Every structure is written in structure tokens, then in C-alpha cells.
Amino acid sequence: GESVGLHLPTLSVQEGDNSIINCAYSNSASDYFIWYKQESGKGPQFIIDIRSNMDKRQGQRVTVLLNKTVKHLSLQIAATQPGDSAVYFCAENNDYKLSFGAGTTVTVRA
């Protein structure tokens, strides 16, 4: 079965607001996670990654939080823009392969 899963398949956000996308994983031995963004007609684009020795990592307008106790990670997008509209995937990187969640479609309202 699926080793990572997303909580919500869709998310509608007002432009300028913050977005939070959640993901749960089942393998407590998992130690490396990646968030990807996929726009229509394109391949997944690397956003940010986090390893199990960290709880938080920040990039440009994005923050990933990892809670190993409850096996949960989240992606926060600050000041969401129309260009952030896409499908977002969390993925577990292990044994030279990525295991993906089902994806959350983020729609930004003007």
C-alpha cells in the first residue's frame, strides 16, 4: 500500500493568504522527504526537502515541518500567489526510489 498520503485532495486559497498542505507517512524508519509541485503539462518540480534530523526547513516563501512523533509533515506557502496554483506532492525518498502521496490540488482565488 501507499507509504505516504495527503490529507486533502483539494485546497482553495485566497491570493495573499498562507497555504498549508499536509502529508502523513506510515514508515517510522523514513528519513528523507521531498515536496514537489506539478503544473499542468509539466513534470514535478522540486520545492524543498527535509531529513529526519530536522524539524523545520525554510526556503523562499516555503517552510516544511516534520513531526516524527506523529509521522506527519506539512508544507507552508507564505503569501500564496496565482503562480502557486498546481498539484503538490509529498514524497518519501528511500531505497533509491520515491514513494508519492496522491497529491493536493491548490487553487488560488484572485
Added chain:
Amino acid sequence: KAGVTQTPRYLIKTRGQQVTLSCSPISGHRSVSWYQQTPGQGLQFLFEYFSETQRNKGNFPGRFSGRQFSNSRSEMNVSTLELGDSALYLCASSLGSSAYEQYFGPGTRLTVT
């Protein structure tokens, strides 16, 4: 630095035929992975190659195969195509370890009729 390139971008085949897809990784990347993306199953791992050796394989039938060349370029082949093989086939490259992020190409859209 150029990204991952995949050829062809679009392909239409008939049931029973075979197809070969090609992937050129980012310069310096030695690991190439292949994924199948469909609306129903999402992104599914096919296989991963490093230095011409397959290190991991997903749960796909033997009709799906791949290989990697000495210059790290990779090909995947699907024989005896079925309607259900219609999908976006994505290639990703990385430096080589599970500890490194994978970067994806634009994919090859395969339609089987």
C-alpha cells in the same frame, strides 16, 4: 545547467506494439529513475539505474524494462502495449544516493489505442 530531457514528448501507439522512451539526465547525475503517472494510480515507481545497474524495481510486469548507458542516459521499453499503459512517463535524475533530491523531466505522454 540543462535539465532532464525526455524524448519523444508525445507518442501514440496501438495495442500490441512496443515503445522505447529516452531520458538524458542532468550533467553529472548518475542515477536515473522512471515513474508512471496516471489519474487513477498517481505516480508509481518503475525502476532506478545507477552506473548501468538496476538498483531497485517497482511492481510492474516484465513488459516494462529499462537500461542505462555508460553516459548515464537511460531508455525504458514497454512491450506488448495494453490500453492501461497509457500514461505520462517521467524520468528523474539525481547525483546517485537516496540522500539527494531527484529532478524530473517533462515526461513522455504515451497514448495506446
